[in-house]
Amino acid sequence: MNSSFDRQMVLAAATETSNQAPLVLLGVILSLVVIYCASKLGAECSNRLGLPPVLGELVGGVLVGVSALHLVVFPGEGMDGTHSLIMQFLQLTNGLSPESVNPTFSATSEVISVLSELGVIVLLFEIGLESNLSELVKVGPQALVVATVGVAIPFLVGTVGAIALFHLPVHSSHFAGAALTATSIGITSKVLSELGQLSSTEGQIILGAAIADDILGIVILAVVASLAKKGEVDVSNIAYLVVSAVVFTSIAIVFAKYFNTAFLAVANLFSTRGGLIMTAVVFALIMAYIGAAIHLEAILGAFAAGLVLDETEKREHLEELIEPIADITVPIFFVTVGAKTNLGVLNPFIEANREGLIIAIFLITVAILGKVATGLAVFGYEKINRLAIGVGMIPRGEVGLVFAGVGAASGILSDALNAAIIMMVIITTFIAPPLLRVVFPNPDPQP
Template sequence: MFLIGLSPDIVYHSLLATEPNPEAAPLVLAGVLVSLVFIYLASKLGGELSQLANLPPVLGELVGGVIVGVSALHLLVFPETGAVAGDSVVVTILQQIAGLSPESSSEVFASFSEVVSVLAELGVIILLFEIGLESDLRELQKVGSRAAIVAVVGVVVPFVAGTAGLMLIFGMPTIPAVFAGAALTATSIGITSKVLSELGQLKSTEGQIIVGAAVIDDVLGIIVLAVVASLAKTGEVDVTNLIYLIISATAFLLGSIFLGKFFNKSFVAIAEKLQTRGNLVIPALTFAFSMAFLANVIHLEAILGAFAAGLVLDETDKRKELDQQILPIADILVPIFFVSVGARVDLSVLNPTSAVNRQGLVIAAFLIVVAIIGKVITGWAVFGKEKVNRLAIGIGMIPRGEVGLVFAGIGAASGVLDKPLQAAIIIMVILTTFIAPPLLRFAFQGEEEADKADLATANNQ
């Protein structure tokens, strides 16, 4: 995600390390509360406007994040994007209303921004847990081999095409080209899954293939990220670390699903014995967070652990009841994630008046073409006699979202990416994230219209 995977020195400063002086400490909470007000306003206004425009609400949440973020209103900015306390409207509000001193502004800004970032991470963990609950493991297993092929094609094609194109066409050095090519491999399962759920297509064959492929894509993306990060630091691949990641990712996912068959009965028994409020949702969240923790400590994405937990609990008799209890928690936390993703996007890289940006725009155009084509063709990698919407599958793999921002962030922090290439990757992430939801809706609507036409023709005959 946009935080997990980055160097601890870059992002994960502990709250204790950045804790302000006692006089300023209460203002950290005030900063969090004001930030949440802006997040929820952006989320609801953006979502409602998107709904009116017949677009997925998640797109409105992302756009709302862009508007309140570093690109426009500066209501929600983060230190890791290069923002300082003076850039934050929240800090200004705290200075004028709550008496925040200039000396404490940087400490308070860093602290409340980190809390919001952690809440966003919790949001995406809850989102993937919810998606896991909504996914049918039996159906996911039916499309497992097809999802694996889609994922592999969706990683190999854009990586090879992007890396080779940057080296041959733009004369780029090997390591930056490999890093940019790797950024093209990611797929944002959070964004795609949310859109599929909103369209009612999550449990369709196409939806299950997309989700399954995105999960595998995420694992492959972590492996690719480990390789390119190793290249950036040492100039060579750490084979031992690579083998460890492959084995641990495979063992974790398969082991979780296998052990889940024995865990389900115990979970239901525990939930039925508890008599106080939250007797179902609290044990479920405990399990989800434990799985996310385990995934994180073995250097996998925490969201994979949460998704695996959802898949396991999907098999219990309490799934429908649990699904209803998770919804309000998701309504509170998930918008923080999507708005935060949008808020981190800096649209100033689209300014063509800057010579640096013009070079980046040319590279970005190439990366965008590779990013879209490299994923769309994955739909035609699906085999089998069953009729599937291949275009929808390919489009569902397009958005890079927060996953692409991880690559850009690590590449920028390591010094591998110069400004034009960094700008190009960010532009690619922006466009692929924003165009996928409406295109996915269009692809499924086109399938429905074609089915209606076929039905009408059959009736006439």
């Protein structure tokens, strides 16, 4: 309760006890103000330069994050509360005591992290609503082929190249290859939506492939991680992942119309304010929970939820309602991705980075060409923009950062390789949005 904390603060001042609870709320409020300003300024500049707004949100995140202003930073990598300018501001102006800096910082960061995760859940739910289930099913085979090629080529070329060219250990090379397979659904789908290309055939193939890619990526990561840890593949775990992915997707597609009927029946029950939006949000959250609980991803569940509701008669109204919610939650995600990106790895004056830079050039080349090549694998369409499909698969984004993080946590990556993987993720993430605008024919700035 809000009032509670403020009154406790008054009491704390009066009785000199130290209750720092209100400061978490203040930390969150300040972080949100910084995040919103960074995202809107970034989006606006980017749009005026003819680039996709989401690129500006990422850059805005970099500016306020660990690489530059240190306004929005997160624990880890030697960061603690004393590095956060927001915590310093709270110390100066709100009597945050030095010993409470770190607990307040952790709690604030935890809240912002969860809000950013909820943001990408809302984003994928919205993308699901904007997508068309039957259209997506129609391009299903193409999407699967694109995803498979886009996973296989970068993984094989990346792994073999790392071993042959740079004489890296086999298990490290597997991680480098695995990191190359990722595609960021969040960034790709947001750019497509901004370009008005989400419902084009190319857009639907990219979206379907990015989703299949995400599932394949989870499987690859499980294989690589268990190889690195145990020296062998944990077959039962892999089988479980594959089966749960197939079952989840099948149920969502086959029972879509029943979900629709049940959804409308429940939403129509309510006579009080907010019945429709709340039913939709609860449905999305439950599907996100199921997606995460079966060890796929929360965002896949949220996307499936949006997708099965896309034929609801209330869809248009629902899209209107979800829009302002997305407007204030999704930027938290993109700015957080930017804020967590440490551009320090690009600094050639640091020794480890120099070796990393050479590996990075190789990885970036494979990352771009390997995904662009996937466009050639599309069959059954004569006049299709194969280049756009390939380019749409390029951004590694938050997914690539995770692969890098998992590799780093396993302890088998050298500093140079680790830096190279992060560089590859950064470059592919930041060049994909402008490239997509170039390869799609009608690059009108958002009205």
